[in-house]
Amino acid sequence: MLLFAWPMLSEQFFPTAAPPATKIEAGKTEVVPNPGADPAADSPAAVRDRKLVLGETPRVQIDTPALKGSINLKGARIDDLxxxxxxxxxxxxxxxxxxLSPSGTxxxxxAGFGWxxxxxxxxxxxxxxxxxxxRLTATTPVTLTASNGTQRFIIELSVDENYMFTxxxxxxxxxxxxxxVAPYGYLYRYGAGKDHxxxxxxxxxxxxxxxKVNYGVDYKTVAEDGAQRFDATGGWVGYTDIYWLTALVPDQGVKGALSFRPAPGGATQAQFEPTSARQVGPGQMVTQTSRFFAGAKDINLLDDYEEKGGIRQFGKAIDWGWFEIFEKPIFHYLNWLFRMIGNFGVAIIALTLTVRLLLFPIAQKQFASMASMRALQPKMKALQDRYKDDKPRQQQEIMKLYKDEKVNPLAGCLPTLLQIPILYALYKCLMLSIEMRHQPFALWLKDLSAPDPLHVLNLFGLLDFNPPAFLAIGVLPILLGVSMWAQFKLNPAPMDDxxxxxxxxxxxxxxxxMAPFAAGLQLYWITSNLLTIAQQKFLYMRHPALKEPLPAPAPAAKPAKPAKK
Known part of the structure; x- marks a missing residue:
């Protein structure tokens, strides 16, 4: 039940990993095409040939260290990026x-802007x-103008070296x-995106x-319930994928409305607009400044826009969830290790070693507690046999035994409990951080954010078929199982069958x-298991009583028969 139900549950509650980046065929590593990638301009899947659409209108080229594309002068749209x-x-x-892609493709x-x-x-x-x-570059802004004789409309566009347009x-x-006049900006998106x-x-x-950041609106909500409107001073609105973000950022001091609304043909539109229009007398001019982010969700970059750019909660475009207090420090430490070492797999191993060193004092207490618990096993067994027909009394006597012997039965669980938020934090980092996308380790592991591609059931790529997800057992999952088995074998054998x-x-x-999860997460767990085995070997030397066979429990005394009258 667990094996067959897990794939369905995990996709909803704990998505396992990014799509596989490689596959093993005939013993060789082959790159897997991204099934969600946008097709080439002349692909038959396109509504219209993108090259033709881009050539139909006059355009301003976008050329920066991070972005390439163009601005459509017909409608003043940023639609090619x-x-x-x-x-x-x-x-x-x-x-x-x-x-970004233009209308008709x-x-x-x-994105567009108007009044x-x-x-x-x-x-x-x-x-x-x-x-x-x-040509729009990071050092040369562009001004767009349109006039109807009685009003002149101007859009001044500039872009930094990253992903932020002003x-x-x-x-x-x-x-x-x-x-x-009331200036507004909008983001049009057809479909529901490629990420679930x-x-x-x-x-x-x-x-x-x-x-606050609202993650509660989805495409289905907009399509079925209609427009979703949020009154705010400043803020931002847009669309997030796992790795990419588009966001309209109005003037942070202007009171207005952020909204999502359905658009024809199954599209949705995000928009910002001020609550009240501004009066412009004859011969006067008014200006309103907004920003538009379109790019990768680089964690440090988003935080920098929040702290230095004054965009409140912009770092939370990444859905860290409840455990952000663990996840971001672990990400920053792991990213620092990567910059120092140059290999993300080795950085994960170094992170694991750091965690085990920090938890070593607790592990010592755990083994001391295990030694104490092991010494109590005969007495506990005797109590269980004596009160086997009276469970409440049995529990009372066992708790009294713990108290008299000054033993905490939960102390042995503490290191495991402390590792749970660390493991979950690493899982979220591997799933969310663009910095770990497509990062290799060694040999056949070319992407630590994707599952292990070297499967056993197709003989490591020699057979021409791909096993289903719940049977896609790679080398790393096998090593994980073997290392955990070896770790359990070193533990004192429990008395309960x-x-x-x-x-x-x-x-x-x-x-x-664990087979469908990211290879980086499996690498962390395997390394942790190996370090635990080494730690257990060392601590068994300090607590030899844990390896000694348990003495047989003394037979329970039979209750005395009542005297006959």
Whole structure:
């Protein structure tokens, strides 16, 4: 039941890993195409040929160290963007990640900016803007202008060396009457994205307002319940995938509304707009500044935009969950180890060694407690036999025995309990951090954020088939099971027969359960098991009583027969 039900449960509550980056065929490592990657422009899966769509309108090229693409002058849309530092697969010639795509292509995804108000004729989707330059870089901004004779609309665009655009929307009143204008920005996305929203990791619409981040809205909610609106001063709104983010960031001092609303054809639209319009008298001009993030969810970069850029809660675009207090310190330490060592697998091993060293004093107390518990086993067995028909009395006598002997039966569980948040934190880091995506270790392990590709059931790639997920047992899961079996063999044998059976089967059950998880998580667990075995060998030398056979319990005294009258 566990083996067959686990794959279905884990995908909803604990997604196992990123898609496999490699596979083993005929003993050789082959790169696996990303099934969720955006197709090439001339792919038959595309609605229209992207090259043709991009060539139909005048454009301003985007060229920065992190971004390539273009701005559509028809409608003033940022609708063509790839992330040059991140690739679809680990292959050297892999295409970069495509984030934004113009209307009319598969997975259309773009940002635009405009105005609403009274007394104005605002530019629309068919308006062709004039550009001050044909190239936007990190050092050369671009100004777009459109005029209808009585109002001039200006959009000044600049971008930093990473993923943040700054947009200054200006309106000049050239007429003789006052007008009111309300600048807004929007993000249009067709479809529900390629990453699935789960209980532990949010993917989909996300909004920050009034000091909190709302992960509760998804594409289905917008489609079925209609528009979702959040009044806020500042904040931000957009769409998050596991590794990528687009976010509209209005002026943090302006009171307005953030919203998600359904769009025709199964699309959704995120939007920000001020609560009230601004009055512009004849000959006057008003300006409102907003920002637009489109890029990778680099943890340090998001935190930097939050701390230095004044975007509240921007670091929480990454759904750390309840255990952020453990997860972020472990990530920063692991990332520091990676920068020092240069290999993420070795960094994970170093992290494991650090954890075991920190827990070593507790492990000493654990073994001392185990020695004390082992010495009590004969007495406990005698009590169990004496009061086998009176369970409440049996428990009372055992607790009294613990108190008299000054033994804490839970002390042996403490190191295991302390490792649970560490293991979960590493799981979230491997699942969420772009820094660990496509990081190799050694030999066949080319991506530690994906499962082990070297499967036993297809004879390590010699047979032409891929086993199902719950039977995809690789070398790392086998090593995990063997190391856990060896660890359990070193533990004092429990006296209870049921416990013996549980400990005998648990390593092999966990081997199946852990097989679909990220190789980096399995590497951590294997290393931890090996260090525990070495630690046990050392501590057995200090507590030899743990290896001595238990004396047979004394026979329970038979209750005296009542005297006859």
């Amino acid at each position: 790839v992330l040059v530092k991140h690739k679809e697969t680990i292959a050297r010639d892999s295409d970069p990640i495509r984030l 598969r997975d259309a995804y773009f 609403s108000g009274q007394g104005i004729t605002a530019p629309g989707a068919d308006t062709v803007w004039k550009a001050s330059s044909n 947009i200054r929307q200006k309106v000049a009143n050239l007429g003789e009457k006052a007008i009111s 929203d789960t209980w532990t990791i949010h993917a989909g619409p996300v909004a920050s307002y009034e000091g 049921m416990q013996k059976q549980v400990f005998a089967i648990m390593p092999w059950v966990l081997m199946f359960v």
